[in-house]
Amino acid sequence: MFFILFVLHDAEKCDPLLSAWEGVGVRGATVMHSTGLGRMRGNGWMDDMPLFPSLEDFTEHEETFNRTIFTVVDSEASVDRLVEATERVVGKLTQPDTGFLVVLPVIRVYGMNKER
Secondary structure, three states, rough: EEEEEEEEEHHHHHHHHHHHHOOOOOOOEEEEEEEOHHHHEOOOOOOOHHOOOOOHHHHHHHHHOOOEEEEEOHHHHHHHHHHHHHHHOOOOOOEEEEEEEEEOOOOOOOOOOOOO
């Protein structure tokens, strides 16, 4: 089994990416809003936020967030399919402003295959 962590640069591609992942057999994934050092330093997004922000203030700054997506797949063939599907949606990962993907081996997983 393999743990996949993908930081997606363009949040608007999140839904198409998740659909592509489902199309290659991913059964579930967790998606989080995130931002990186480059965006924090480059955009100064915290400087634009009011001292006491409202929910609306955060949604106005939505473009400053990445999406960090993680999942577990069962084989190297699944990893290969997932990487290919990812690059079909975001472009080659060697190009700027696409994101980065990490693959780690998994020793054990608990709670993945629930009894229904």
